Amino acid sequence: MSTADNRAFTERTPAIREQIAAAPQDWALFLDLDGTLLDIAEHPWDVRTPPWLPGKLEGIEAGLSGAMAIVSGRPLADIDRLLEPSRFCAAAEHGAEMRLADDREVVGFALATDPLLLAAIEEAVGGFAGVVVEPKATAIAVHYRAAPDKGEAVFGALSEVLAQVGGDRRIMAGRFVFEVVATRISKAQAVKFLLSLPAFAGRTPVFIGDDVSDEEACLFVEEQGGVALRVAGEYFSLDRSAFRSPDEVRLWIATLAGDLERVREGALRA
Numbered sequence: 001m002s003t004a005d006n007r008a009f010t011e012r013t014p015a016i017r018e019q020i021a022a023a024p025q026d027w028a029l030f031l032d033l034d035g036t037l038l039d040i041a042e043h044p045w046d047v048r049t050p051p052w053l054p055g056k057l058e059g060i061e062a063g064l065s066g067a068m069a070i071v072s073g074r075p076l077a078d079i080d081r082l083l084e085p086s087r088f089c090a091a092a093e094h095g096a097e098m099r100l101a102d103d104r105e106v107v108g109f110a111l112a113t114d115p116l117l118l119a120a121i122e123e124a125v126g127g128f129a130g131v132v133v134e135p136k137a138t139a140i141a142v143h144y145r146a147a148p149d150k151g152e153a154v155f156g157a158l159s160e161v162l163a164q165v166g167g168d169r170r171i172m173a174g175r176f177v178f179e180v181v182a183t184r185i186s187k188a189q190a191v192k193f194l195l196s197l198p199a200f201a202g203r204t205p206v207f208i209g210d211d212v213s214d215e216e217a218c219l220f221v222e223e224q225g226g227v228a229l230r231v232a233g234e235y236f237s238l239d240r241s242a243f244r245s246p247d248e249v250r251l252w253i254a255t256l257a258g259d260l261e262r263v264r265e266g267a268l269r270a
């Protein structure tokens with residue numbers, strides 16, 4: 001995409017926001033967390049949420065009559081902690097665990113993390129200074145942001161472990177991270193599933209994301225006639241992106257929340 005095309009594309013973000021506000025009943029919004037709503041930090045536990053953000057997301061969720069979900073690689077407990085006090089419909093761990101819009105029930109789509117696999121991975125990468133293992137309910141993330149030169153070695157070590165004790169699992173790359181996840185889990189599958197729920201069905205999906213795993217969901221929503229808004233960072237170049245940073249995404253979110261609030265007030269007055 002040329003810079004001129006990118007400028008034209010970036011100009012679509014306010015246009016899409018206005019389209020959503022003009023007909024909220026027609027749209028569903030799927031939001032990635034790290035690198036999209038929240039700034040990237042050196043370590044997963046260093047991430048901070050602007051205090052006003054959960055309230056704006058609640059406003060959008062209400063304005064879309066529940067057709068909004070967080071779609072993240074994070075565990076559900078992390079999503080809730082980062083967005084407290086709010087609790088949103090969420091596809092956690094790339095869709096391996098979902099809290100549904102309808103009844104807030106949590107549904108699992110993958111087996112629990114095998115402790116033997118976790119031990120094997122910890123042993124395999126334990127000697128790499130700066131590399132951090134993040135165990136999750138169904139996946140294992142191995143971060144090398146603090147040791148960027150170790151990426152290849154981490155991938156090699158994980159490949160060897162999976163060849164021995166991996167089972168039905170694959171390595172998913174991300175921003176300075178490799179994650180071992182169940183083979184069939186992906187954000188595209190998660191969005192597909194969410195779109196089948198009553199709150200989302202029949203609506204045009206909009207997905208906003210910044211990372212490798214988000215690209216699968218971006219391509220899926222585009223195939224469905226929806227809109228993918230990519231966020232620039234270590235994965236998407238500026239040329240491919242609708243947003244230059246999470247800061248721009250948050251501004252878009254705050255503006256959309258205000259637009260939808262005015263729509264709701266207008267409807268109440270009418």
Ligand SMILES: O=P(O)(O)OC[C@H]1O[C@H](O[C@H]2O[C@H](CO)[C@@H](O)[C@H](O)[C@H]2O)[C@H](O)[C@@H](O)[C@@H]1O
Nearest residue numbers: 033034040041042043044072073074145175177
């Ligand atoms: O799908 P997401 O919500 O974007 O989650 C993807 C992974 O995000 C976290 O790791 C990433 O963010 C960290 C904090 O900014 C950063 O230090 C790391 O380099 C990134 O890969 C999280 O720790 C993972 O569990 C998520 O899968």
